Amino acid sequence: MEALRADMFEEICPSSLLPFRVGGDKWAGMVLRCLADGPRRYSELRIPLARISPKVLTQSLRALERDGFVRRTASTKPSRRVTYELTDLGRALLEPLEHLCTWAENHWDDLLDARES
Template sequence: MATVTAAERRAEAKRAYDAYVAACPSRKLLDTLSDKWVSLVLNALADGSKRYSDLARTIAGVSQKMLTQTLRGLERDGLVTRTVTAAVPVRVDYRLTSLGESLLPLMAAIKQWAESHIEDVEAARLRYDADSENSP
């Protein structure tokens, strides 16, 4: 049996979490975080706990199916917690976990950047589309 040095073990561990490798777990997490509904749900929960209906009203255009799938995925990843309160009707609240809260500065910065730069991006798209139409 070959002996593996500590440096080799560290190098192997580093390769195991290389997001450029298709099977890397961190890449799968990046795929999740880049979903538009995930970013919108995380930002919507930044101010605290919300009911499902509050989230649905806040996030325009999200279908019931997509919101449910997104919340379940975030709960599975440990970013959101779901609390059911026995009442008539049953009350279900969602809130960020401490892990989810640790993402807020990043998600808020991306949201703010998008809102601040959308005019520049739209202008670039128009230029690109015009150039593409005029190219052979």
Template sequence: MSVPLPDDMFDELCPSSLNPIRFGDKWAPLIIRCLEHGPRRFSELRVPLKRVSPKVLTQSLRSLERDGLVKRTVYAEATPHVEYELTPLGRSILKPMAIACAWAAEHWDELLDARESYDNGGHLDRAG
């Protein structure tokens, strides 16, 4: 039995939300992090990924499966269920993701300042 994923694993101020380096779609890195320590059911993934609609989470999981990063296993037992887990290829992306997350954490203030400046019209000052 795996340890439950924490509800606050990805809060609004998570550095991953500021990370300009993308691995798949917007939610893929968070899903990969959730699967880092072993297989999970869809309902388990929904706990820390509560901001993601079930439809979008399904689409992201299918995309990760298509790319060979996630394996989907259907268990046709008395109580059928599905589990998702990282493939060896998916596990190989954990180290580059950790480096990208560390970079985002190190440059957190600069990223926030840049986004705030842009959102406040700072991008309108340049020519072109």
């Protein structure tokens, strides 16, 4: 599994302009996309999601877990480790999420114009 890139969600990323929320908050769709390739540790998620405060990222992960999109697994051996991964329900959301991201890319100028007016 490849490491998550720091520039995965740059400030000008179309997904940040989506006028609707996936999973309940502004960041949930980005968190889901970070987990698409498999389980990740919190510290790995912080790399592409650096614009999110640790508190807000934790809240987003808890909400996604509560809604059944993400599974949190804690282990103590060989060391304390917490990972987050998509559930089947969360994985089923990836395709519609990809369509939403494509829509945002195709309507980038319209979204920016609307925000500025």
